[in-house]
Amino acid sequence: MGIRFDGVTVAYDGNVVLDHLDLSVGTGEVMALLGPSGSGKTTALRAVAGFVRPAAGRVYLGDRDVTDLPPYRRGIGMVVQQYALFPHLRVEDNVAFGLKARRVAKPEIRARVAEALEMTGMAAYARRHPRELSGGQQQRVAIARALAIRPGVLLLDEPLSALDARLRSDMLGELARLHRELPDVTILYVTHDQVEALTLADRIAVMNEARVQACGTPRELYRAPANAFTASFVGNANLLPVTVARDGVVFAGAELRTAAAGAPAGARATLCIRPHLVGLGDGPNRLEGTVTEIQWRGATSRLYVDVRGHRVMADLGELREPPAHGETVDLHFAPQDAVLLTAGVTDD
Template structure:
């Protein structure tokens, strides 16, 4: 089922929570809405679910206008951050809730509950109450309940945010497996975590200040971000001012071999892990170091650009330069892209 938002805006009094969002999600596609708090991503999901009504615009499912339909009549599965399981119902009854509300035959309810619990690996927990489950187990039950009604659209609103780091990593793998097992379901995944978006999404929609900033296939958006905000938010890229001299690009007066100037793009985007220390590069001075286990992150000022700092991820087996040391920063052309400077 295709999900379509046509110029959807949501206002709460004078507050604009979502402005002019147009987005289409195809059947079998996962689109991540990525952005900081207050960017409008959860409001967009709630509008699709029917929990909030657009002030302007229309929402369509498989071509049918559902803007005025209540949530229960949209046939959508929803998983929220806190899972919202019924504390007084056992696991099996939680999963069966939507089916019973739809007055499905008892035999079908039993069969679907068994199928869903098996899919998420929770068969042996069917008689437990939510309070007897871990956070990760509760999330699996919430997903099973959402899928039990066989929705054509699945909405996931920050489903991993309440989990610790190890559980989050485990459940990310479970969600990747889930995508393979329900290949015809359109999924909208709301998150502020770029690693989740990159791991799960076919396309990523980057949001900011209630508006859509950029949207593209995940790999493309990461490799060649079209804006400075997306470059910095998705992957924490360094943004360095450049000077164009003919077809050449210079950073702090140094020509970057293999990088060609582009009209209107005044910033060089490169991620911390792609920068190397070597010779014949851009001189930088180390002002801080931070050990990160598998790497050390250097913070450096760029010689000739006193107001510009750059982050460099150095593998843990490499010697860390002393604070105050001047080193040479090599910017490989294949890891560089150019983006426009922000004008707000």
């Protein structure tokens, strides 16, 4: 069962929080809605769940228009940030809650609860209360409860944001495994964390200011972002203001070679270079600057270099003799590793 937003607009007291959203999610696809707070991503998810009523447009699940249906008639599973488990109920009763509300027969409830707990690795905790579980375990119970009703669509609203870094990493692996085991379940995943989106999603819709800025596979958005906002929100990026020249671009007085982009000479644009593609030392597209900060990150070090008033980041492998703060260094990058962002360019 897929999801389709057809011109969906949501407004509160005249303030538009979702602006004419057109977006389709295929059956069995994981679509991440990625964006900052207030971008409209959670509102889009709530429109699918039936918790908000669009001011315009329609919401479809498969071929069924569900815009006017109450949440309980949509057959959707949902997991939210704070788990929303009932503290007085044992794990097995929390998981059974949705099935009981649907008046499923008791023998089937027992079977489905056991299946969902087994799938999420929580079978051994069926008789415990939520207070006896860790945060990661509580989140697994919330996911089991959503899966127990066997939904065609699973909505995940910032499900890992309350977990620490290690638990978040573990749960990402669990969610990826569940997706492999449930290939027909369509997942709409709301997050502001680019790692979660890049790890889990088949496609990512990048949202900002109530609109979709770009939509594509993680590789497409990372390697060839459509605009500066997408480049900065899907992975880290150096975004350098440049002027288009005949054979490349000019940045901070330096002529740089880049792949052709079709922009007219003299146009202002933005050059996107991922930090891990910037090298230290002499090479093509050399930039000279001053080290302003070094962040050691274990396997890599991030250098922040001031190039004529512009900050350039370089992620480098382990350095035996890293440059010192204030030292003058040369950076370089290959022409094919830079992406020229020409959306909205203007001529000088």
